[in-house]
Amino acid sequence: MATATARRSRARAEETADADNRARASDSGVTKRAKTTAVTATTGGMDDDGADDVDRAPASNSAYVGVRDADVGELSQRYTQRAEEASGALGNRAEHLSAEERDRLTSEVMRYVLFASHRDQGAPIQRTKISDAMSAIGGAGGRARAGSYIVALAQKKFLEIFGYEMVECSRAQSKNKKPAKTLEQANTAPAKCFALRSVLPAQMRRKFVDDPKSAPARGFTLVVAALIQISSGCIREDALFEQLKVLGINDDVRETHAELGSVDALLQSLVKRRVFLRERTSHDDPSLGYSYELAEGAEAMIGYENIDKFVNEIMRSQVAVN
Template sequence: MANHSDDLPQLNISMEEKDKLVAEVIRYVLFKNHQNSGSPIKRDELTQIVTKNYRHRTRPSSTNQGRVSSQQSAADAKSYVLISQLPADVYRKYVEDVNSAHVTGFTFVVISVVLLAGGKIPEENLWHHLKKMGLFENDESHPALGNIKQALETLVQQRYLQKDKISGPEGNILVYELAERALDGPVNERVKEYISQVVKRDVASVVIK
């Protein structure tokens, strides 16, 4: 962000305005993250916050445009995922909601199954393992999770999982694989640690199909 400060005169944005804008974006991101249960936030939504107040401001000169553009690779994303950097003990004490423990447990189970399958698993195989734990695809009234299929779809929306359709010997099949949130360093390591505690073995030695 420091490199962008050189362009503030061309943009006619004071440091006070910049700080105010950053605070507004952060408030919006935190609100949307809570409102949508951690689902990705579209870039267009954040762009609107900026453009509504600075639509008529002067843009950077052409001599600076290339340098500014090269520094904005992160802004090329279509959506953003908010990932906590808090230590596990701090997160549990101040953020984690005990009333949503069942959702956390379900998330952990699904991520673990996909992780142990090598980071990617066909939909049929995933449901095979979930059924062993009493989680059925056609169950729409689970006492804790409600609609199980929708609960799984929520993990896709929250970017714990990614769902893709691929061509197989018997036609197209759906495949689930770990997405950004599940691949995040602290989350991934924590899941591996919990799995090791459960199976009493290193995760690398445990493989499921």
């Protein structure tokens, strides 16, 4: 305890000594702080040897990228109630589904979601694809409202058996998308989709599940998400890379970064996984290049509330420095 206190005292003294230098950093200082905070968030406050570092431990497990310390009991109650409501909406038709057929369809939905999630590296799965999977085996996909009942049962069982939350989200649409050609297109609601999200406690994820080698990529993802968030939800590609240069991601290392590998390939992967959207800044003027926005996968992987907390932490640190 005394050693930890001494380390903290020395750290505070060092921060005071070079505060003037860091105060000159302005915008780049925010990005540099983002790098430090992201590393702490993704490593869970551990040294390279895996030992807990009291000085660098995050304030809460919510800072650990992609992990929420969810109230499993509350989630279980919510999905149980949702399944009961779906059964009630189905009415007498629910009785026409035998227990064997109901279990078979639920298992098929869970199997499809598991394999599709693994194949697409966690990208959210469109609801229509799940309906197609049920229809392919001649089940509830063709019955009015029966599909919603089966999906609700799958959500309940995912939580009970696998420790996954099969969370529903709306497919994100770019602010820069082409204008709708018809009124019908303009009034079309966003498509529903589902993503699997672990409800394991953060400490268990750190110790038993997540590969430490993936920490740099998780930290990079959080930094990019934060930069998008503080840019009113949309950042131009050239502006993004200008900010990333502050982290040492210069043009000459974008393809050969020591920890991230190809940064361009990593960004493409995150776009494919629907964590980010990459669309033309203006469809009328291609010379303006591309912009990045948050997609529905950002909520499933990181959580919008965690992005906000991360940004607030950066800003508080910057205010303290100044």
